[in-house]
Amino acid sequence: MTELTRRQFAAGALAAVPAVGLLGGCGDDEAADPRARLQALVDAHVATENAHDLPGVLDTFAAQPEMVMNGVAFHEVAAIAAGHVAFGMAMEPGGLADTRVVQERSYVLDGEDALLVEGTVFAIHVGTVVGFPATQREVALPYIARYRFDGDDKLVSERIVMDWEALART
Amino acid sequence: MAKIDNAERERRRKLVAAHMAAENAHDLEAILGTFAGGAEMMFNKTPFTGEGLRMAHILFGMSATDPGSLSGTVVRPEGESFTDDSIVIDGTVTGLHVGDVLGFPATQRQVVLPYVAIYRFDAEGKLVSERIVMDFSPFATPGSAR
Numbered sequence: 001m002t003e004l005t006r007r008q009f010a011a012g013a014l015a016a017v018p019a020v021g022l023l024g025g026c027g028d029d030e031a032a033d034p035r036a037r038l039q040a041l042v043d044a045h046v047a048t049e050n051a052h053d054l055p056g057v058l059d060t061f062a063a064q065p066e067m068v069m070n071g072v073a074f075h076e077v078a079a080i081a082a083g084h085v086a087f088g089m090a091m092e093p094g095g096l097a098d099t100r101v102v103q104e105r106s107y108v109l110d111g112e113d114a115l116l117v118e119g120t121v122f123a124i125h126v127g128t129v130v131g132f133p134a135t136q137r138e139v140a141l142p143y144i145a146r147y148r149f150d151g152d153d154k155l156v157s158e159r160i161v162m163d164w165e166a167l168a169r170t
Numbered sequence: 171m172a173k174i175d176n177a178e179r180e181r182r183r184k185l186v187a188a189h190m191a192a193e194n195a196h197d198l199e200a201i202l203g204t205f206a207g208g209a210e211m212m213f214n215k216t217p218f219t220g221e222g223l224r225m226a227h228i229l230f231g232m233s234a235t236d237p238g239s240l241s242g243t244v245v246r247p248e249g250e251s252f253t254d255d256s257i258v259i260d261g262t263v264t265g266l267h268v269g270d271v272l273g274f275p276a277t278q279r280q281v282v283l284p285y286v287a288i289y290r291f292d293a294e295g296k297l298v299s300e301r302i303v304m305d306f307s308p309f310a311t312p313g314s315a316r
Contacts, residue, residue, distance in 0.1 A: 108254070110174045111173075111174070114251070120215070144301075144303040161305060162303065163305050163307070164306070168306075
């Protein structure tokens with residue numbers, strides 16, 4: 001039982017996950033379509049992460065944001081910045097390099113100004129990150145993130161569960 | 171503005187509560203009975219169907235009769251949201267790590283595994299899709315995994 005399950009999990013973890021063309025740059029449609037607006041906002045946030053543009057990433061957040069990663073909450077902008085550096089989303093070196101965030105599915109959350117996104121973070125594990133030392137291997141980290149925005153289109157809450165199992169392998 | 175009415179929200183709440191209650195009772199047949207035929211569980215990007223659903227739940231200690239790699243497993247939902255057709259639950263799974271998981275040997279430690287799950291039920295109240303991301307890194311001690 002264990003071996004079959006292990007193979008199934010491994011097959012999924014190693015599978016290349018194709019990028020799915022999500023909405024973005026929807027222009028006038030955004031005002032009329034909440035989904036288009038939310039997706040465009042998330043696309044803009046992810047684009048700054050993929051450009052490793054830390055000031056750009058931070059500019060997508062509201063003044064008093066919340067970020068929750070695997071149950072650990074961060075409220076200080078400095079802590080949120082440090083988290084993005086660790087995951088290779090800045091020009092300065094972090095524990096991951098060549099980081100690329102790929103969105104795969106998204107869902108509008110009913111009655112909330114929020115979008116739920118399933119995706120994968122791809123990167124090379126070049127330094128210690130969340131306690132796990134570098135392996136120099138490419139890792140694929142599945143995630144589900146809930147992005148909630150305010151009336152000024154700023155990110156007030158980003159809550160993520162991400163599987164770090166690939167980082168734990170030596 | 172909410173599009174999902176209260177009756178539909180309550181229907182989904184009750185269905186997912188029944189599913190999780192069966193998991194917490196470690197009643198494997200009841201768990202499997204909440205799934206529709208042909209249901210798929212996507213777990214950290216890995217699909218499970220049919221017999222795979224049974225094995226995955228056993229691995230997580232959700233069978234009273236078949237030992238898994240966790241024991242004393244408890245599912246603790248903490249938050250909920252709704253999409254057009256699903257209910258989204260975030261929470262933790264806790265248990266004692268008593269067996270191999272993905273090559274990580276038993277540590278005999280209590281692990282806390284955060285997760286988000288997206289559950290979609292059909293008109294008959296059966297679970298047709300369960301999509302989960304759960305952090306498995308608590309199974310590892312840094313530097314100890316293969």
